[in-house]
Amino acid sequence: MSSFTTHLRRVHDATLPGRVRHANLRCCLVQFSPYGFRATYDHLCRSAGISRNPEQGTDALVRPA
Template sequence: MTSFLAQRAHVHDARLPLGRRHSALRTCITLFAPYGLRATYHHLTLSAAIPRQLEADPDALVRAVDELHQARVLWRVRAEEYAAHRRAEKRAGRRAVPEPRP
């Protein structure tokens, strides 16, 4: 299993062929896809303006992976805050399944 940060480093590595860097971006998306795989790829393609011919703008891959990384950092912070909150509730004996809506 590969890590998001290792694949992000591959995207940033200008010594690698563009195809390999693009593959690393796609791997990053499989590891963190906030909108789902296809929707996240589509969003990044539009927001980073990734061209069909990667040679036209190789920096687009870096823009895309940086946007994805920023979203992942925010998500991880929120997930950790939520986990800490849930642990505190459990220690206080207040952790319970919420009542279903009527």
């Protein structure tokens, strides 16, 4: 099993396809989900504007610093 930081780096890697980045975000949530997986995922999708379609809206996966 990979670490949280490994998955986080993959989410931030813009050279990876959107589907891979989205899957890595979900892996991060498996390891850290303060409200439970489903509630945390839904909260992130609504608050950050993450699309349910992994190929669209990959910019929303990473917030600007």
